[in-house]
Amino acid sequence: MAKIIVANWKMNPQTSKEAEQILVSYLKLVKGGRGKVKSSEIVICPPFVYLNSFRKKLQTPNSKLQIKLGAQDVFWEEEGAFTGEVSVKMISDLGCSHVIIGHSERRRYLNETDEMINKKVPVALKAGLKIILCVGEHHRENIHEIPKVVEEQVAAALNGVQKSHVGKIIIAYEPVWAIGTGTPDTPEGAMMAAVLIRKTAMNILGLAAKNLPVLYGGSVSALNVEKFISHDGIDGVLIGGASLDPEEFAKIVLSANS
Ligand code: PEP
Numbered sequence: 001m002a003k004i005i006v007a008n009w010k011m012n013p014q015t016s017k018e019a020e021q022i023l024v025s026y027l028k029l030v031k032g033g034r035g036k037v038k039s040s041e042i043v044i045c046p047p048f049v050y051l052n053s054f055r056k057k058l059q060t061p062n063s064k065l066q067i068k069l070g071a072q073d074v075f076w077e078e079e080g081a082f083t084g085e086v087s088v089k090m091i092s093d094l095g096c097s098h099v100i101i102g103h104s105e106r107r108r109y110l111n112e113t114d115e116m117i118n119k120k121v122p123v124a125l126k127a128g129l130k131i132i133l134c135v136g137e138h139h140r141e142n143i144h145e146i147p148k149v150v151e152e153q154v155a156a157a158l159n160g161v162q163k164s165h166v167g168k169i170i171i172a173y174e175p176v177w178a179i180g181t182g183t184p185d186t187p188e189g190a191m192m193a194a195v196l197i198r199k200t201a202m203n204i205l206g207l208a209a210k211n212l213p214v215l216y217g218g219s220v221s222a223l224n225v226e227k228f229i230s231h232d233g234i235d236g237v238l239i240g241g242a243s244l245d246p247e248e249f250a251k252i253v254l255s256a257n258s
Contacts, residue, residue, distance in 0.1 A: 004236030178218025
């Protein structure tokens with residue numbers, strides 16, 4: 001299966017000029033006329049305000065590279081008096097095929113709860129978006145055991161989701177202690193989590209969730225990406241900090257294709 005590589009730019013960079021510069025340098029590096037980058041699905045999730053210009057840049061006619069656009073969040077209501085929020089239709093209209101839901105920074109700083117996440121999931125799926133659902137524990141006391149909270153977050157987010165939507169669900173295992181710290185989980189830890197996540201998803205969505213893509217995220221870099229993606233059970237990576245450096249991100253993408 002093609003590996004999935006998701007870039008989460010978070011609230012960076014600060015100007016549209018800088019954002020376009022990063023995207024253009026990155027495109028130059030990965031295209032390189034070698035047609036190498038074919039076997040992975042790349043999704044770039046910039047801040048909402050850059051989506052429109054990114055869509056235009058990614059649609060250039062002779063771009064062989066298939067890069068998809070994702071939003072970093074979406075609201076659960078479809079329209080109306082919800083100041084500051086952004087709807088599924090708005091992000092689809094701006095060319096997004098994917099949306100991140102439940103990132104730990106939103107859970108932490110915006111008090112997003114499992115209930116709120118569970119309201120966003122079906123709305124995004126119904127709109128035809130692919131969701132990248134983020135789950136992960138704050139601390140791990142026993143390195144040989146994935147905390148129950150991971151299972152609980154998956155079960156709560158997918159509760160009531162229609163089985164027919166299984167093909168549009170991607171889950172990113174992102175232990176909070178590994179995000180932005182420079183200390184990634186071990187590939188074995190990520191594998192254990194992926195097994196638990198798929199098992200939990202299968203309890204809700206049935207056998208079709210057996211092949212549900214599970215990504216790893218948390219301090220992934222060009223130096224360690226290979227260790228994660230070389231496992232069959234890890235279907236790709238979600239990258240924060242390293243995705244803002246075009247050279248580093250290009251190296252990660254090329255590793256996933258080698
Ligand atoms: C993230 O933002 O989800 C993330 C994994 O960040 P980083 O790669 O910087 O740890």
